[in-house]
Structure formats: structure tokens, C-alpha cells
Amino acid sequence: MLINFRSILAELSVSPQTLLSTKRLHAVITRTHLSSDPFYATRVVQRYAMSNGLAYARRLFDETPRRSVFLWNSIIRAYARAGDFDEAFSMFGQMVRSEIRPDNFTYACLTRACCDRADLGRLKIVQGGAVVSGLGWDSICSSALVTAYSRLGHVDEASRVFYAMPESDQDLVMWNSMISGYGHLCEWDKGLKLFSEMRSLGRLPDGYTLVGLISGLADMSLIGVGQSIHGLCLKSCLDSDAYVGAALVSMYARCTCMDSACKVFGGLSQPDLVAWSALVMGYCLCGDGEKALLVFRKLTIECRMVDRVLISSVLVAIAQLANVRPGKEIHGFVLRHGLESDIMVSSAFVDMYSKCGFLDEGMHIFEHMSDRNIITYNSIILGLGLHGLASQAFQLFEEILRIGVYPDQCTFSALLCACCHAGLIEDGKQIFRRMEDEFCLQPGTKHYVYMVKLLGAAGELEEAFNFVQSLPQPVDPGVWGALLSCCEMCGNSTMAGIIAQQLFQMEPEKGAYRVMLSKTYASDGRWSDVKKLRDEIIDGRQKRIPGLSWIGCSGNQIDNKLSTC
Known part of the structure; x- marks a missing residue:
């Protein structure tokens, strides 16, 4: 029997985690009458979870008479990993009702599940349960809570958990989570302050720390801060890291400093899809759709995989150029690769076809979409407005309100655009008022521009001038x-x-x-x-600056032209 123990332990350690190999291992354990042992049951449940065999994992769990806390944690984690969060919490409820007391790993697993589901209410319940169990300030629980609150944008809650812990328990993962949380909220100044505090305590940053700092920089006025962080990346020898390099390319692209973005991109040995997408989006932000298309063409020449973000970015570039031919080529590419059902890609096609003058094509895609979000509606409302079909744009706006989709700033920008093209002054004024009074949305530069154009086109220059001064x-x-x-x-x-x-x-x-x-x-x-x-x-x-034509460029010509960008 000792030989069996050793062989099974060896098999658990080295065998590939496929569903077939896990079934074989399960059969061996069953034949040796070890399936009732919670140690072996736990390991097999974990392997089933990793090989997408959740039903087999649950069957083994139900057949195991003696269940340890580790076995409970394994089945809860298996459901959370599969995205079945309701069943994960149901299993936790059964665990609490049994004689097994949840440990810090149980609460950490549930915390991560709440984060993945973006369920803030249940996250607070889990935190309360951990505190009642005496595990509220455990380093593993607290680390999971800091990460979850930061990713959900509740950095103040994360900060309260973080600073309630002893300094010795504040590991690098927690510091990085806090800094990244501030970065995602674009509160770069708070992130830098925390970074300085971290360094004063002698903690050494890693690539994730610097990426968290960089992610909060999204404006040309902050380029000096970004260059300083770039310098720190160079001093720390982290600039060659693919993750850090892609973040630097994205930062420079967001700040429309495309010369710097290209230099960093050129220094990457194997730029990933994030870096490629950042270049495309950066050129779109600069209004240079031709270079954005050029980058995409070079990417496809190198036979790299593309994702929905990159395709959507390229379609933005095509819409800027109002050139439908490359848009149709990419539409064919999307159909061949089975990406047409993605809501982001479909919405981008609606926008591209509308702006290129092919509203019927955009409407056709819109009408055949199985799922629509506010971005989709914004795209088609803007398209209708650009073609002077203001009444249809207003009808779609009423449909949005009727089905319970909440409009955003872009919705009202599209509606004001429709009013401008149709010369509907009073309707435009009403929409502008509703945006603030009814929907509590703060107008931005685009909304002000449309209101000025609406008034100015009607010859109401004095009113437009007074509006701007107000x-x-x-x-x-x-x-x-x-x-x-x-x-x-x-x-x-x-x-x-x-x-x-x-x-x-x-x-x-x-x-x-x-x-x-x-x-x-x-x-x-x-x-x-x-x-x-x-x-x-x-x-x-x-x-x-004279214009350049990129049509008909070969791969080498594209490289040469990109080197001058």
C-alpha cells in the first residue's frame, strides 16, 4: 500500500492536468480505496477544476464522507473559477452550516469571486464575515480585499483595509493593488504619493508598480510626469519588460506623443497586442487614420493574431478617413475569423459605415445584432444625425429610455449633432437642458461646440457669444x-x-x-x-504638413515609413 501512496503522489505532481488524465488518476485512487480520504479528494477536485471537469469535481465532493476545510475551499474555488458565483456562495453557506469553519483562504477565494463578478454588496458581506471570524486583518484576507476594492474602483475602501494592517504585512502585491487602483481612477497624484511612501519604507518597486503609475496618465499636460516614470523604468532596467513596454507605449499614445510611443515600441523585442493596439489608438487620437491603418496592415502582414479591441480601433481610423474600402476588407476579415457577433466590433462597424456614408449598411448590422449596449445606440444615433435623419435619431433615443438603457454624454453629443445637421435649434436647447436637469450629466467640450454651431448656423451669433462667455x-x-x-x-x-x-x-x-x-x-x-x-x-x-499616401505599400515600404513616424 505504501508503494501505491508514493506512486499516486508522484502522479499528482507530474501528470498533465487534462480531463482524461484526471479521470484516470481518479480511477486509480478509487481502486486503492483512497477516494474517501479528503487529502486525495482535494487534489483530484483541484485537477478537475483546472481541466474544466466541474461536474466530476462536484460528484467526487458529494461522495467524499469526510470533508476538510481544504476540500471545501477547492470546490468553492472550482465554482468561482468557472464563473458560477451563485453556486460558489451556496457551497459556502453549506460549509458554514457544517462543522467545518472557513479559514482565510475561504474568504480570500470568495473575495476574488466578488471582484470577478463586480458585486460590491456581496464583497462587503464577505468582509464582514471575515471580521466576525477573527480573520479581518489576516494578511491573506486583507490582500484579497485590497485588490478587490481597488479593481472595483473603491480605492478609499481599499485604503482603509491597507492602512489598518501592520507594515510588516503590507506586501508588494498590496502596494501595487493600491497604486493601480489610483491609476485606473486617473488619480495619478495620489498614486505617486503612495509610491513615494512605499520607497521611503525601503520597498523596491517592480514592473507592476510602474505600470500602475503609468496607467493614470492620460493627458498631454502630464507628459513630464510620464517621462519621469519612464526614466525610472530605465534606471530599474524594466524598460525591456514586455508588460512595462506596452504600458509606456499606451501612455505616450494617450498623451498623443507618437514619436515617443514609436521609439518605445521600436525598442521592444516582441511587442504584444496591447502595444500594437496602443499605437493604432494613438494615431486615431491624433486624427492620423492613415498611419493607424498602416500599423494594422503591418500587423496582419506579420500574421499576428488580432483581437476585438484592435479591430475596433482600426475601424475608428477608417471612420476618420471616410474610406469604406479598407472597412469592407476588415469586415471580411472579421467574418472569416468569427468575430462578427462581438458587440464591440459590431458597434464599431455601425459607426464606421455610417461615417463613411453607407448608413444602410450600418442600419443592417444594427438591426441584426442579438445584443446592444449604449455604445451601439450612440453609434447609430450619431450616424442618423450625420445623415440629417434627426427624427429617427430621436425615436431611437426614446427607445433607449423605454427599454431602460441609461444614456451617457456620448448619447447627448450624438443628439446635438443631429440637431445641428437638421437645424433644430429649440430641440437642441431642450436636449442640452435635459442632459443636465433630467439625467444629471455634466456637459463637455463637444456639447458646447455643438450648441455654438447650432446657434451660429441660425445666425444667433450674439446668443452664441453670450453662451460661450457663460x-x-x-x-x-x-x-x-x-x-x-x-x-x-x-x-x-x-x-x-x-x-x-x-x-x-x-x-x-x-x-x-x-x-x-x-x-x-x-x-x-x-x-x-x-x-x-x-x-x-x-x-x-x-x-x-504635406499629405502622404500609404496605398499599395509593401511590407518593407511600411517598415521604412513607420521608421519616420
């Missing part, structure tokens, strides 16, 4: 630019001059505003002012 200061240059464009359209050179002076102070290097003002002066016959503005443009050496 906005929270400082007003974004895009809003003033929209008003200047309306002045050009209406030929109001006096107001255009006042607005242009504001823009010259905010963005003195931008020649487009001087061009718009000179056109307004020209329509009013103020030729001396036109000459003065054009002389300023020439003296300021404000030149337009």
Missing part, C-alpha cells in the same frame, strides 16, 4: 474656434476679430485661426487686414 473658465479653444467658424460663415468680421484675439493668446502657433479670420475680413472687403494676417502667417513660418 461657460466655466477657461473655455476650451475648440469652443472658441467653433464660434469663429460661425462668424466666418455669417460674415461678422467685428466679432470674429474679438474671438480671434482670444484664440491667438491661447494657441499662438496655430495658423488655422488666422486663415479663418482672413477669410472673414476678405468677405467684408477689409483687404489691408487680410494682407496683415497673411504676412503674419508667412513671417511665423506656419506651414502646412
Whole structure:
């Protein structure tokens, strides 16, 4: 019998964790009458869980007469891993009613399950149970709680658990969870403060620490902070790490610093899909759809796998170019790879076809989608608005409210766009009021721009000017630019001059505003002012960057052009 023990232990350690091998091992244990032993039952249940044999795991659990805390933990973890959270908590309830007392690993497993399910209410119940059991400040329970609260965006709750622990129990995983939590909320200053505290205690950061810091940087004004963290990555010799490298590419891309993003990307020996997607999205944010398509083409030439995020990013680039041909090619690619049912991809196709002028194609995809979310509705409402079909856009908005989908800022941006294209001033004003009063959504720059365009297109320049002056200061240059464009359209050179002076102070290097003002002066016959503005443009050496064509590039040509990006 001793030989059997040894052979079975060896088999548990080295045999591959497939369903077939686990069944064979289960049969051996049953023949040697060891299946009733909770130790062997626990190991086999764990193997069944890892090989997607949950039904077999449950059958073995039910047939085991003596159940240890480890066996209970294994079956609870098996259900949680399979995504059957209700059954996992049901098993926990049975465990509590039995004579077996849950331990720290039980509560840690349930905490992770609540995090995976994004169930904040049940997470607090689990935390309460751990505290009542005397395990509230156990390092394993606390680490799981800090991670769960951080990932769910409740960093204040995570912070309370974190600081209630002794410093000796605050391991690197917990520090990283806290820093990442602040990063996901874009509270980069709090993350940096915690990072400084961590270093002052002599804790050495790893790649996950630095990635958590980087993830909170999403604005051009924070590029200096990002460069400092990049420097720390270099000093720590972590810049070559694929995970850190991809995060740096994403950070520079979010800040629209594509030269730096390309340099970091070029230094990666094997850039992953995250890094590739970051480049594509960065070029989309910069409005450079051609380079975004170029990156995607290079990726497919190298026969790399693509995911729904990357495909959606490329479709954004195609929508910017309003060139449906590559969009149809990618549609074929998606159909061949069975990705057409993904809601993110389908929504991106609705948006792309609508913006490329093929609204019928977008409507066809929308109508045949089995599942829709607010992003899908926003895409089709915007498409209808861009094609002047405001009444249909309003009908879809009412459908959203009727089925209980809550609108967001993008919904109202799409509705205001529809009002602009249809010239519906009163409807636009009503929608703008409903956004704040009824849905408690704070307007952003896009909403202000659409309101200015709506008023300006109707010749209500004074009202538009007063509207801009009533906005929270400082007003974004895009809003003033929209008003200047309306002045050009209406030929109001006096107001255009006042607005242009504001823009010259905010963005003195931008020649487009001087061009718009000179056109307004020209329509009013103020030729001396036109000459003065054009002389300023020439003296300021404000030149337009020539366009480049990427059509028909080979793989080597793509590499050469990317190297100049």
C-alpha cells in the first residue's frame, strides 16, 4: 500500500492536468480505496477544476464522507473559477452550516469571486464575515480585499483595509493593488504619493508598480510626469519588460506623443497586442487614420493574431478617413475569423459605415445584432444625425429610455449633432437642458461646440457669444474656434476679430485661426487686414504638413515609413 501512496503522489505532481488524465488518476485512487480520504479528494477536485471537469469535481465532493476545510475551499474555488458565483456562495453557506469553519483562504477565494463578478454588496458581506471570524486583518484576507476594492474602483475602501494592517504585512502585491487602483481612477497624484511612501519604507518597486503609475496618465499636460516614470523604468532596467513596454507605449499614445510611443515600441523585442493596439489608438487620437491603418496592415502582414479591441480601433481610423474600402476588407476579415457577433466590433462597424456614408449598411448590422449596449445606440444615433435623419435619431433615443438603457454624454453629443445637421435649434436647447436637469450629466467640450454651431448656423451669433462667455473658465479653444467658424460663415468680421484675439493668446502657433479670420475680413472687403494676417502667417513660418499616401505599400515600404513616424 505504501508503494501505491508514493506512486499516486508522484502522479499528482507530474501528470498533465487534462480531463482524461484526471479521470484516470481518479480511477486509480478509487481502486486503492483512497477516494474517501479528503487529502486525495482535494487534489483530484483541484485537477478537475483546472481541466474544466466541474461536474466530476462536484460528484467526487458529494461522495467524499469526510470533508476538510481544504476540500471545501477547492470546490468553492472550482465554482468561482468557472464563473458560477451563485453556486460558489451556496457551497459556502453549506460549509458554514457544517462543522467545518472557513479559514482565510475561504474568504480570500470568495473575495476574488466578488471582484470577478463586480458585486460590491456581496464583497462587503464577505468582509464582514471575515471580521466576525477573527480573520479581518489576516494578511491573506486583507490582500484579497485590497485588490478587490481597488479593481472595483473603491480605492478609499481599499485604503482603509491597507492602512489598518501592520507594515510588516503590507506586501508588494498590496502596494501595487493600491497604486493601480489610483491609476485606473486617473488619480495619478495620489498614486505617486503612495509610491513615494512605499520607497521611503525601503520597498523596491517592480514592473507592476510602474505600470500602475503609468496607467493614470492620460493627458498631454502630464507628459513630464510620464517621462519621469519612464526614466525610472530605465534606471530599474524594466524598460525591456514586455508588460512595462506596452504600458509606456499606451501612455505616450494617450498623451498623443507618437514619436515617443514609436521609439518605445521600436525598442521592444516582441511587442504584444496591447502595444500594437496602443499605437493604432494613438494615431486615431491624433486624427492620423492613415498611419493607424498602416500599423494594422503591418500587423496582419506579420500574421499576428488580432483581437476585438484592435479591430475596433482600426475601424475608428477608417471612420476618420471616410474610406469604406479598407472597412469592407476588415469586415471580411472579421467574418472569416468569427468575430462578427462581438458587440464591440459590431458597434464599431455601425459607426464606421455610417461615417463613411453607407448608413444602410450600418442600419443592417444594427438591426441584426442579438445584443446592444449604449455604445451601439450612440453609434447609430450619431450616424442618423450625420445623415440629417434627426427624427429617427430621436425615436431611437426614446427607445433607449423605454427599454431602460441609461444614456451617457456620448448619447447627448450624438443628439446635438443631429440637431445641428437638421437645424433644430429649440430641440437642441431642450436636449442640452435635459442632459443636465433630467439625467444629471455634466456637459463637455463637444456639447458646447455643438450648441455654438447650432446657434451660429441660425445666425444667433450674439446668443452664441453670450453662451460661450457663460461657460466655466477657461473655455476650451475648440469652443472658441467653433464660434469663429460661425462668424466666418455669417460674415461678422467685428466679432470674429474679438474671438480671434482670444484664440491667438491661447494657441499662438496655430495658423488655422488666422486663415479663418482672413477669410472673414476678405468677405467684408477689409483687404489691408487680410494682407496683415497673411504676412503674419508667412513671417511665423506656419506651414502646412504635406499629405502622404500609404496605398499599395509593401511590407518593407511600411517598415521604412513607420521608421519616420
